[in-house]
Every structure is written in structure tokens, then in C-alpha cells.
Amino acid sequence: MPDHSVATGFLAGHDFARLLSALAGQGYRCIGPTVRDGALVYDTLGGVEDLPTGVQISQGPGSFRVEFNQGTRHFDWANGPQALKPLLFTSREILWQVQRSADGELQFSQQDPEPVPTAVIGVRACDLAALRLQDRHFVEADVPDVGYTARRRRLFLVAVNCSRPADTCFCASTGDGPAATRGYDLVLDELDDGFIASAGSKRGNELLALLPLQPVSAEQRQAAAEATEGAVAMQHRQLPGRNLRDQLFANLDHPQWEVVATRCLSCGNCTSVCPTCFCYREVDQPALDRESARHYREWDSCFTQGHSYIHGFVVRPDTRLRYRQWLTHKLGGWHDQYGRSGCVGCGRCITWCPVGIDITEEVSAIAAVPT
């Protein structure tokens, strides 16, 4: 007889598949991490066997390597290039379409989105913090984004607390990790022989009731707490403060902007992997018969020339101005617009920068807080 009051329990490793089948039984498509082409991507899981097992990831500035150890853990790594953002704020999406009649009349239409309910396994604390910011931007807006909002409402989140941060991680300094504290339906602490599973929502509680949970021992709790403490201690990168707005805007002519611009390729990798970057462009795609057109939005980056184009003039023609725009917005303007910094310390922009630019080093050089 399942106990419906259960909020926490130990799920043995060999029972982990039951979590996926319980979610599938409730109509969720399960998405989770899987190793592909030397990277770690989030995609549909056929079963537990699709999860990485005994995989460790070595990350550094401009470097990401999947390595194998002899372990049995599935989540013994920090993160891959992307997690939640592409599932909600999709890289390309139709906004509306228009039909043109023979006499030139235009008929605009849009379809109500009907997304598949999706459960994501292996969400990190940094990604939950980023999700909270994207929710503020796309859902809690004057004009909520229809597609994002529909997908968000059908999302079930299974967080896994981080026990092995990457060399590039600095979530402890932004206050967003390594342990997930809110915004999930379930949170797991991974131990060698299974998981401590705790509910964070009514739906999460209902799901736990379907699983063969055992009481959590004091030793297991202790091991989970030590893993979190260890994950904090392992991080050696940090931002020089949680609110750097005033220091950044006071240093708009700092020579370091020029220094970083000589290395930055203005490629936009950082904005693609950043879980909070939200810029998109709108593009119109006419059908070949010229009778209809589809209006799309697709990811854009403030590192492109087109981003700041106005009537024959580019506001930010060079890399120095684009890098400065990105950083002063991410770590400065966000405080006024969203009540906090736009950086959650996931370190992806460091790992996936082809020339290994480290945001924590650049910020420390430009906006060091006087002690």
C-alpha cells in the first residue's frame, strides 16, 4: 500500500527505471541527458540505458571531454552545452502565418500550441535558476509568449543535485547551486547505490507515491550533505560580487573591453549556450507560390551585426561594443529589469567559447569590488 504522505525516500538504483515508467505512465515524454558525438545532450530517453553511466566530463575554457570511469552513477558530471532552454524557448518557432488572396487581401492566423507533456530528468540547480528568469521574461510579461507558456505548463522537472561540478562552474558564487532548493517537482541526491528522492510539488509527491521507496538512513543523508559541501568546495571560480551593475556601468571605458575584444570572435556561442539569454529575431518566409508566408522567430545573439541594425546604421559595429553590451546587460541591466543578475554560474560560456574567454576573469578585471 503506497503511503501518500511520503515526501522523501530512498530509491534503489535498480528501481530507477520505475521513475521513468511512472512518468511515462502519466503521459510524460521523458527527456534526459545522453552522450552523443562526444558531448552530453538532452534528448528523449528510451530507458535508463540511454542515460550516461560511469561518465565523467572534463571541462575547461574552450574544452569539453567525455571520459569514462568504472562507476555506476548516471549524474556524475556537471552539465552539457544545453539543458532546459531549447525545450521551452525553442531555437526556431512559427509565430503566425498569413494567406494572401488573389485580390491581395491578407488573412493572418496562428495555431494554438498543443505541446506534449514533458518530464526532464537531471535538471541542475543552475538551470532551475535560469528557468525562473526565463519564466519571468516570457510568461510573467505584458504579452506572455504563447508557445513558451504552453510548454512550461506541461513540464515536469526532476532535479539532480550536483555532486561533481566542472572546472568552469561557479554557481556557489552566484547563489544558484550546487543543490536545487526550489522550482522542481522532484529532486534527487545521487548516491552509489541509489537516490534520495524528495518532492517539491504536489505532482512530485504524487509521483513518489508510485515508487518503491525505503526510509532514508542517517548515513545516506550525511553522504548527500557531504556531496553538496564537496561540490561547493570544488569550485574555484567566482564572480567578484552578486550585484556588479554600478561597477560595470562606471567602467564603460575600461581598457579591458578592448583586450577581450582582441580575443573574442563575436561568434555567439556564449549566448547560444547561456541558459538565460533570450534574444530572438523575427524572419518572414514566403511560400514559393507567393500566396502565403510564415513568420518565424529564431535565436539571435547580441554578438551579430544585425542585432543592433537600424535604418542603414549599426549601433554596435565592433566586438568591443558587443561584448560590453552582453556583459553590462547580463550582470548589470538585469538587476533593474529582473531583480537579479542574469548569470547563474553554470560556466557554459567559458566551456563553449572557442577561444576560452572566462567571464569571471573578464569581470574581475573590469569590475573588481574594492575591498
Place this chain on the structure above:
Amino acid sequence: MTIASHFPYEAEVIERCQESPTIFTLVLRLTDPVIASEYRFTPGQFNMLYLFGVGEIPISIVSDPERPGKLIHTIRDVGRVSHGFSQLGVGDRIGLRGPFGRGWPLVQLEGQDIMIVTGGLGCAPVVSVINYILRRRERYGRLVILQGVKHSSDLIWRERYAEWEKQDNTQVLLAADVGGTPWPGFVGPITVLFEHARFNPQQTVAMMCGPERMIHAAADVLVERGLQAWDIWISMERNMQCAVGQCGHCQFGSSFVCRNGPVYRYPDAGELLAKRGF
């Protein structure tokens, strides 16, 4: 119901006027009678106009807010979409969504003296203000209009300036960086006009639009002449694609120009305005 969202509605071109070799005006009518009857705007706000199969651009609304049935947009043929719009004629259909952003505080400024400062070709956002005030002349004090252009031949609507100048308690001053003949105005940057403008800084509110360096220089002169920076309002331009504060292109410091602007109190935009790249 509002049409200030992502989704456009059909509008028909009901008049078209060529103002200069590159500037033209489209008068639009929303074709859905329900949408048309509910549409309201404030001068200084803008619409997103959509050209079939090409794309959208933000265009300031220059018509009178009490006549929302005829939406007037003056456009410069400068890019892919605006060039397509220049080819349209009466009866052609486009898409329209709006109005977006924050307009000029015209009701709040009733009883004040008004100074309009515009430079370059970017005068459309303030032409709506001039028209608005002249139709309600008794509600405002002195009106001073300062217009600067690069070359004297850039000035459109010469006859309107001549007409405005004849109004009571109204002064119109023109400046061109490069003069020509015949040119009724001054030669030099717009700031030379302030020496000739007759206004009481204690009771004047300035509204400006145009190149940002000009706005910055003009605002400095006005503050030197005794205007409170707080009493200077400006209209800004940035790349705008969504117009609802989501696509990020019009990000300016801590605001989105499409939503928090395009009209700002000068001190709210001030310092960054002088910085290239924001």
C-alpha cells in the same frame, strides 16, 4: 481586446503621398471594423507594419489620436522593408500591430510652453506633437519649433513650417549644416538656433528627437539655459522586432526602448546616450 501583441491585423493603404525623393507617407485603415473601433494610440507611440513575405518595421504614428480611423505613417525608403512599402499604392494590404511603447506626455503638459527640437530626417515622432498642439492651440503656451537638417534640400514639408510660423505665439527656426538657395534658415548645427529661440526656461518643456549626439548636445545647451533636465523629453530609436520587450534588440541600459520608451525623460536615458554602442 488589444492588437498590441505579436499578432498582426490587416490594414489597407487608403492614401499615399511622396514627400521627398526618399520619404513617403502611407495613410492606413484597419480593415476589421471591430479591431478598428477599438484601436487607440498616443502621439509618440509606434506601430509594427508588416510587408507580405518580407518582414516588419517599427514606424511612428504621426496622425491625430482623436482620428484613429486614419493611421498616418511617414517612412523613409532606406531598407528592405521600407523600400517595399515605398512601392505600395492605394488599395494595397499590409499587416499592422500596435500601438507600442510610451508616447509623449501631452495631456500632462497642458498649460506649459513647448519647445520642439528635431534633427536630421527623424522628425516624424515630433510632427505628431506639433499637429496635436496646433489642433488644440489654446491648451498650450508658447510653441517654439527648432529643426536642423544636414543639407537644406533634406527639409521636407517646407510649406508646413511656413504655415506653423504664422500661428500665434509660435516661433519656427531652421538650421542646415550645409545651406542652399533659397534657404530661409540659419547655416550651422542646430545648437546655433538656441541663441535665437525666445523661451522662458522656467515654464518650458522640450521634446526632442533625431540623432542621439544632437539630442545630447542640444540638451546640454538647454540645461545651460536654465531648463530642468527633467523637463526634457526625447524619443529614441533602436532595432525593434517583437515590440513587446522580449526579442532583446532594443535593449538600452536597463530598459527596452520598445516598452519603456521610445519616449523617455532625458535623465532616464542621459548618460548612456552619450556613449557609443548602447
